[in-house]
Amino acid sequence: MASQSISVAPPKAFRGVGRSILLTVPMALWALLMFTPAFQKAGRDEHIGALVVIVFMTGLFFMMMRTGETYRWRRIFFVALGFLFPFGFIAALIAERGTMSIPISRMVSGDTPFCFMVTPSLILPAAFARTIIFPGSILPTASNPHSIAIMIGVWFAMTLVLGKAWCSYACFFGGIEEGFAALPKRRRLHRFVTKYGSTLRLIPWAILVFVVLVSAAIFEPVYCMWLCPFKAVTEFPAVRNVETAIQMGVFVALFVGLVVVLPYLTKKRTQCGFFCPFGAFQSLSNKINLFEIRFDRTKCVDCTLCQTSCPTVALSKDSIAEGKTLLNCMKCGACVDVCKKDAAVWHLKGTPVAVKPERARLLFLYGAWAMATMFGGSVLAGSVSTIIHWLPGM
Amino acid sequence: MRTRFLSILAYTGAGFTLLIAVCVPFVLIMGFSNVVAHAGLHIDATYSGGTIARTIQRSGYRIEVYQQVRPRMFERTEPFVQIVFEPADALPARVNDEIDLDGDGRADVRVSFTKPADANAKMHGDVTALNGGYVSLSNASGESFSRMVVRTGNKIVVRVPMK
Numbered sequence: 116m117a118s119q120s121i122s123v124a125p126p127k128a129f130r131g132v133g134r135s136i137l138l139t140v141p142m143a144l145w146a147l148l149m150f151t152p153a154f155q156k157a158g159r160d161e162h163i164g165a166l167v168v169i170v171f172m173t174g175l176f177f178m179m180m181r182t183g184e185t186y187r188w189r190r191i192f193f194v195a196l197g198f199l200f201p202f203g204f205i206a207a208l209i210a211e212r213g214t215m216s217i218p219i220s221r222m223v224s225g226d227t228p229f230c231f232m233v234t235p236s237l238i239l240p241a242a243f244a245r246t247i248i249f250p251g252s253i254l255p256t257a258s259n260p261h262s263i264a265i266m267i268g269v270w271f272a273m274t275l276v277l278g279k280a281w282c283s284y285a286c287f288f289g290g291i292e293e294g295f296a297a298l299p300k301r302r303r304l305h306r307f308v309t310k311y312g313s314t315l316r317l318i319p320w321a322i323l324v325f326v327v328l329v330s331a332a333i334f335e336p337v338y339c340m341w342l343c344p345f346k347a348v349t350e351f352p353a354v355r356n357v358e359t360a361i362q363m364g365v366f367v368a369l370f371v372g373l374v375v376v377l378p379y380l381t382k383k384r385t386q387c388g389f390f391c392p393f394g395a396f397q398s399l400s401n402k403i404n405l406f407e408i409r410f411d412r413t414k415c416v417d418c419t420l421c422q423t424s425c426p427t428v429a430l431s432k433d434s435i436a437e438g439k440t441l442l443n444c445m446k447c448g449a450c451v452d453v454c455k456k457d458a459a460v461w462h463l464k465g466t467p468v469a470v471k472p473e474r475a476r477l478l479f480l481y482g483a484w485a486m487a488t489m490f491g492g493s494v495l496a497g498s499v500s501t502i503i504h505w506l507p508g509m
Numbered sequence: 510m511r512t513r514f515l516s517i518l519a520y521t522g523a524g525f526t527l528l529i530a531v532c533v534p535f536v537l538i539m540g541f542s543n544v545v546a547h548a549g550l551h552i553d554a555t556y557s558g559g560t561i562a563r564t565i566q567r568s569g570y571r572i573e574v575y576q577q578v579r580p581r582m583f584e585r586t587e588p589f590v591q592i593v594f595e596p597a598d599a600l601p602a603r604v605n606d607e608i609d610l611d612g613d614g615r616a617d618v619r620v621s622f623t624k625p626a627d628a629n630a631k632m633h634g635d636v637t638a639l640n641g642g643y644v645s646l647s648n649a650s651g652e653s654f655s656r657m658v659v660r661t662g663n664k665i666v667v668r669v670p671m672k
Contacts, residue, residue, distance in 0.1 A: 223666055356652065
């Protein structure tokens with residue numbers, strides 16, 4: 116039982132094509148609205164990229180409506196985002212400066228694109244010294260449109276809608292490990308993860324406290340400078356001395372270990388579940404977000420399939436017994452889709468559990484997929500247009 | 510009765526969340542960005558170089574001398590002063606300037622470098638300390654945030670470490 120993958124549950128085909136299309140129409144219109152600017156001003160490659168993404172995102176939403184499943188269709192989008200974002204980002208860097216490394220001259224001129232992962236580290240210095248400890252620019256510039264104000268605005272506005280679901284519908288890094296986790300047929304190290312899960316899921320909180328306090332003490336974005344695995348596939352400080360060489364080694368080691376090898380072995384998102392301090396920080400938003408996953412105890416048979424399927428170990432036996440997920444649940448829908456007894460359900464806080472769960476799912480998905488289309492979709496469109504641009508004969 | 514009231518509240522909240530979702534790309538992102546932009550925050554001086562203290566005009570170009578940047582208690586950066594030569598395009602092929610950094614009327618450092626022909630070419634320069642308060646740099650490039658001679662856009666940024 117423990118080694119079963121989450122695709123064992125029978126498909127929950129419960130909607131006709133016509134009704135599914137009707138439910139998909141608002142999302143198709145939203146996608147068209149989001150990419151209208153791309154059609155108005157960009158070139159042919161951008162038009163094709165936008166068109167591909169409109170069809171892709173609308174098609175996946177249709178399948179969510181048609182099958183009643185969430186996880187597998189969301190995963191297709193998320194893995195595509197995870198692999199195509201670095202591709203598009205690196206392509207842009209190579210075209211602009213010929214290397215993935217960021218020289219110190221660009222840091223002092225404020226040309227480092229802002230990444231939301233550093234947000235928790237900024238809070239204390241910003242609050243007490245009115246200082247942002249990041250080598251970017253507060254307002255967008257011609258050479259750095261991804262300014263701190265814009266990116267924090269994007270993150271905060273989307274967090275109001277998604278809560279912790281940011282980690283499964285918006286983060287452009289998590290899809291890489293979700294992709295590697297999807298590769299093997301059977302999970303290894305399952306006993307280890309189950310036995311030490313309660314300890315492992317505390318690690319992101321410990322790292323969060325560490326990076327926030329140390330960043331405030333030394334006025335450096337410690338996570339960015341030392342601990343981010345995704346520096347290995349985006350951009351990193353140019354190696355100019357022993358310290359920056361060690362930093363580069365740490366980035367590569369963390370990426371290989373936490374994003375490639377361990378997800379492959381465990382079929383879990385190990386970086387997200389056992390390391391990411393931003394994910395821990397984002398978990399706090401689950402307290403105010405209205406949507407959650409609950410368990411109907413009258414139907415649950417304690418098979419623990421949901422616990423096994425959870426990519427971030429956001430379920431424990433105790434939490435299932437209480438009919439709840441843990442705070443770090445990112446609402447990916449894996450547990451709901453895998454449950455053979457329909458005991459795991461989408462839920463709107465304040466309403467009775469397991470009463471109209473599909474309504475709660477729809478209300479959540481419209482908001483979440485709208486954000487995914489707007490943010491991840493635009494990233495995907497950019498990467499697709501880059502690929503088209505590079506294709507021979509195009 | 511209470512259950513019904515809570516359900517009405519919950520669905521109202523869910524509807525409000527959808528409304529927020531619709532507003533995100535049109536209103537909220539720029540709204541929150543403006544809040545951050547106008548919050549009176551500034552980029553840490555280790556990265557930005559701090560604020561300009563004085564401007565020295567030369568023929569065809571100017572030298573901006575920044576205020577001294579002193580590290581906070583646990584900050585790892587050395588204290589430094591940033592000097593910016595701009596516009597880089599107007600600089601002579603070889604720059605050799607004596608600069609008064611603290612405004613006391615006496616030159617504190619001599620900065621010399623060759624203007625790179627290519628804006629993206631790696632630079633090397635020398636800083637000679639003319640008094641004991643500053644550290645000389647030989648063949649400096651982009652070693653660290655407190656020791657550098659680099660080109661950024663149309664500027665040459667020099668950072669001189671202090672003792």
